[in-house]
Amino acid sequence: MSKSPYIESILRQAELRDGDKPEFLQAVTEVLSTITPAVDANPAFEQTGLLERFIEPERFVQFRVAWVDDEGRTRVNRGYRVQFNSAIGPYKGGLRFHPTVNESIIKFLGFEQVLKNALTGLPMGGGKGGSDFDPKGKSDAEVMRFCQAFMTELQRHIGPDTDVPAGDIGVGGREIGFLFGQYKRIRDEWSGVLTGKALSYGGSLARTEATGYGLCYYTEEVLNKLRDDSFEGKTVAISGSGNVAVFATEKAQQLGAKVVTASDSNGYVYDPNGINLDILKDIKVDHRGRIKEYADRVSSATYSDKRTDIWTVPADIALPCATQNELDGESAKKLVENGVKVVCEGANMPSTPEAIDVFRSNGVLYGPGKAANAGGVAVSGLEMSQNSYRLSWSFEETDNRLKDIMKGIFAQSHDAASRFSTPDDLMSGANIAGFEKVADAMLAQGVL
Numbered sequence: 513m514s515k516s517p518y519i520e521s522i523l524r525q526a527e528l529r530d531g532d533k534p535e536f537l538q539a540v541t542e543v544l545s546t547i548t549p550a551v552d553a554n555p556a557f558e559q560t561g562l563l564e565r566f567i568e569p570e571r572f573v574q575f576r577v578a579w580v581d582d583e584g585r586t587r588v589n590r591g592y593r594v595q596f597n598s599a600i601g602p603y604k605g606g607l608r609f610h611p612t613v614n615e616s617i618i619k620f621l622g623f624e625q626v627l628k629n630a631l632t633g634l635p636m637g638g639g640k641g642g643s644d645f646d647p648k649g650k651s652d653a654e655v656m657r658f659c660q661a662f663m664t665e666l667q668r669h670i671g672p673d674t675d676v677p678a679g680d681i682g683v684g685g686r687e688i689g690f691l692f693g694q695y696k697r698i699r700d701e702w703s704g705v706l707t708g709k710a711l712s713y714g715g716s717l718a719r720t721e722a723t724g725y726g727l728c729y730y731t732e733e734v735l736n737k738l739r740d741d742s743f744e745g746k747t748v749a750i751s752g753s754g755n756v757a758v759f760a761t762e763k764a765q766q767l768g769a770k771v772v773t774a775s776d777s778n779g780y781v782y783d784p785n786g787i788n789l790d791i792l793k794d795i796k797v798d799h800r801g802r803i804k805e806y807a808d809r810v811s812s813a814t815y816s817d818k819r820t821d822i823w824t825v826p827a828d829i830a831l832p833c834a835t836q837n838e839l840d841g842e843s844a845k846k847l848v849e850n851g852v853k854v855v856c857e858g859a860n861m862p863s864t865p866e867a868i869d870v871f872r873s874n875g876v877l878y879g880p881g882k883a884a885n886a887g888g889v890a891v892s893g894l895e896m897s898q899n900s901y902r903l904s905w906s907f908e909e910t911d912n913r914l915k916d917i918m919k920g921i922f923a924q925s926h927d928a929a930s931r932f933s934t935p936d937d938l939m940s941g942a943n944i945a946g947f948e949k950v951a952d953a954m955l956a957q958g959v960l
């Protein structure tokens with residue numbers, strides 16, 4: 513898609529200012545390269561410097577997190593929170609604890625979150641945060657001390673009407689519990705300041721399942737509406753074995769598909785008979801084990817430590833659910849050679865720009881993460897509503913709302929893409945639909 517001179521100049525400026533943040537630049541380039549028709553349609557965007565403001569976070573906080581390990585040694589990590597855009601609601605977005613976390617990762621995730629949250633139709637702005645702390649191999653007591661130290665600083669920047677964090681990689685129910693407890697202790701108030709809470713203290717039914725389930729609802733809608741098809745009888749390759757991957761596997765199986773892969777950062781398993789979900793959950797959810805153990809326990813499965821070879825497994829549908837840039841151009845070519853029809857992203861930005869080009873130029877339906885994985889933050893938004901009303905909805909009610917939201921995200925993306933004559937281009941459609949919503953609110957609120 514050709515870019516307008518205004519967009520070209522913003523991209524040059526982004527390269528100069530953020531050239532040292534590759535993931536952030538990748539996300540900004542992808543979005544700005546696809547919204548030209550929407551930007552050209554409204555001269556007020558350029559007059560008010562809207563794109564300059566759109567790619568600049570409202571606030572970026574970095575802080576020291578000092579904590580004491582089980583041997584009595586003091587450890588120091590970096591904590592981050594980006595409050596990217598609050599035009600349509602309080603900042604909202606997860607916390608990631610992983611050694612690879614840095615300013616670039618946090619800014620790319622925050623930027624994507626702005627558009628994703630807009631697509632849900634709920635009043636949520638975009639934020640993201642985390643730390644280079646690695647929960648793997650730490651005791652529960654160490655994780656608790658780290659979370660308490662992290663929240664001791666973070667609490668001054670967040671609040672139920674200001675900024676509402678949630679989980680992401682490395683931050684699940686255990687970490688949210690420790691973070692919530694520390695917020696409550698310091699602020700002396702019970703409020704819905706975090707989502708992803710356990711049911712016993714204000715969590716929402718279906719939040720744990722939401723991202724993986726939502727990914728499958730979105731993918732099913734893409735198949736229904738654009739190919740008159742469904743998950744039924746399909747072979748599916750899923751990467752990762754964390755929260756998103758496990759519940760995507762569960763829902764894909766419920767919809768009649770056979771999921772044949774799972775992975776972690778060490779390697780992947782291939783089970784031609786279909787992944788046994790009970791065993792997968794036992795290893796990864798109940799015991800925080802490694803995916804290799806699956807092949808030790810299931811005779812039909814094989815294990816490989818060549819993680820990226822997961823994409824050489826023949827599949828009709830691929831759902832990358834691990835991490836950014838896990839699927840490159842070569843892997844995309846392999847998937848296409850093996851007949852993949854649909855790729856929808858459970859992870860954030862898992863496909864490299866080269867991989868996306870391969871999908872788009874070979875007629876593969878490609879559902880970008882900001883649309884396909886928005887189910888998690890959508891149910892987080894529903895958790896905020898339930899906390900405000902001091903009530904809780906049933907699993908079925910929440911799940912039905914999730915389904916409607918995912919169908920709505922597909923419809924908005926498809927409509928936006930169709931308006932600009934590329935109805936199958938769900939990436940441009942999602943970027944344009946999300947951008948238009950945020951840009952309208954920014955214009956209405958003046959130069960901020």
Ligand code: NDP
Binds near residue numbers: 858
């Ligand atoms: P988890 O921590 O539960 O699981 C992450 C999975 O990805 C694990 O299998 C992990 O393996 C693997 N992984 C992590 N980092 C790497 C890496 N550098 N290389 C290879 N594999 C890696 O996280 P989630 O399932 O919550 O998140 C997965 C993705 O989904 C992320 O991109 C996240 O941003 C995105 N997402 C999550 C949402 C949620 O609600 N949780 C919402 C929307 C998006 P290992 O155990 O070896 O680290």
